[in-house]
Amino acid sequence: MRCEVCGKRIYGKPQKVVIEGAVMVVCGKCAKHGAIYHEPPKPKLKTSIKRNLSRSSPTVSTAKSTPKLEENLELVEGYGLKVRKAREKLGLSHEDLGRKIGEKVSVLKKIETEKMIPDNVLAKKLEHALQIKLLVEAKEPKIKYEALQSRRVKTLTLGDVANIKTRKAEDAKEREQ
Ligand SMILES: [Zn+2]
Known part of the structure; x- marks a missing residue:
């Protein structure tokens, strides 16, 4: 010793x-x-290491603004309005659309006001029913996020x-x- x-x-x-x-x-x-x-x-x-790590990673909080979906797909900006406009163009009520894709009216209303983010399956159903594009290739590839993460770990x-x-x-x- x-x-x-x-x-x-x-x-x-x-x-x-x-x-x-x-x-x-x-x-x-x-x-x-x-x-x-x-x-x-x-x-x-x-504990002091943990504190240092969380302090040196402001990147985490900024990542939540755009909903990330699997397969590098993300929802288009203003997806709520897009759904509402397409539905109204087709002359469908919330009830009509809900029946068509087997989804609750309350869910559709929440999506149109962007209070809820549809998952991949629901987004694809809406795309088909309304003939619109809701899922697009993510602008930032996933690799970039992983690179950020590994850099963060490397800091300490x-x-x-x-x-x-x-x-x-x-x-x-x-x-x-
Ligand atoms: Zn000594």
Whole structure:
């Protein structure tokens, strides 16, 4: 067992202390530089990583604006109005259209006001019944989103955490000299 601060072998009981927010196992001499570490219910380091990750990922919240569907398809913009106009053009009431595609009137009304996003199956039924196009190829390919995700994970890996720890240890060592 070696001291994480000075690197010397720890004789006797190693001590856990907090130095600049990092928990370290140190020797009796280096323990004086930090505050005695009290074991929390959850490891302190782990929660701080999580916080860092969520803070460095503003991309997640922006992704929800356009509904994503499977097969890289997404709903056209203004799909609600498109459905309503097409239905009215065909002289169909909500009830007529509902009967035609086997869907509840309330669901159709919600879709037309864009309070509800139809799934792929329902969107395709509407496309057929109304002779319109509701599903289009997604502008952004899925790969782009995955790339964003992997970049996000890369921002703080366990390796980085270890590096931070080592750096802290080195800083402390320098101060000691
Ligand atoms: Zn030490």
